[in-house]
Amino acid sequence: MSDPLPVVEEDEYHRIIERNRHKIVKMINVNVFLDPLRTKGILSGDDAEEIQNSPIHITRKSKAGFFLDILQTKGDRGLEVFLEILEYELPQLFEEVTSKTAREPPQDYIKHRESVVMNWVYRLPEFAKDLQRDYDHNKDLRKKLKDMEEILKYAQDNNSFLEV
CATH class of the missing domain: 1.10.533.10 (Death Domain, Fas)
Structure with a gap:
């Protein structure tokens, strides 16, 4: 940083x-x-x-x-x-x-953030399958659904990284 x-x-x-x-x-x-x-x-x-x-x-x-x-x-x-x-x-x-002015993130930080977001986006199909399996067995469904909502919200909030 x-x-x-x-x-x-x-x-x-x-x-x-x-x-x-x-x-x-x-x-x-x-x-x-x-x-x-x-x-x-x-x-x-x-x-x-x-x-x-x-x-x-x-x-x-x-x-x-x-x-x-x-x-x-x-x-x-x-x-x-x-x-x-x-x-x-x-x-x-x-x-x-x-009460301070925020600085722009350095380029290496932006690249790392983009790679984290893309990693989650690529893992969403796997995550959906896990959710379906857990739903079928009713295990930890509430937690996984909350996690997925957070991931999707984060991806939506940062959709400019996905517009390549």
Whole structure:
């Protein structure tokens, strides 16, 4: 990613998150943040799996709240990277919660985001078959349907990447 956010006083990132927790939970799709945070060493594979598969966090908002709880245990660097991703993914929300102007994402970030979106698009037929199989056996259907809705919404919101 490009230049880091400006240095802020200790715990300022925590205050930004807590002060704007409701807005953040309402707006984010946790799946967008997991890979970049793992790549930067902020989240472990176990953290990501716990966030993704926790049965008590069925709704997108409860999963987002749980994600923020875990992220806040990762210190200022974790929150700084989260805000950088937020800046590139949801610039309006970033500006609202930080009172800073969002920068354009660097080209390597855009290419990575496009590849993630296309990976999900290519996996949709497989995902639909899994859903049908699960529906037939009535296993975890609600969770899978919510996940599919989030994936489709994300793909629709970012359809400019698909118009090649």
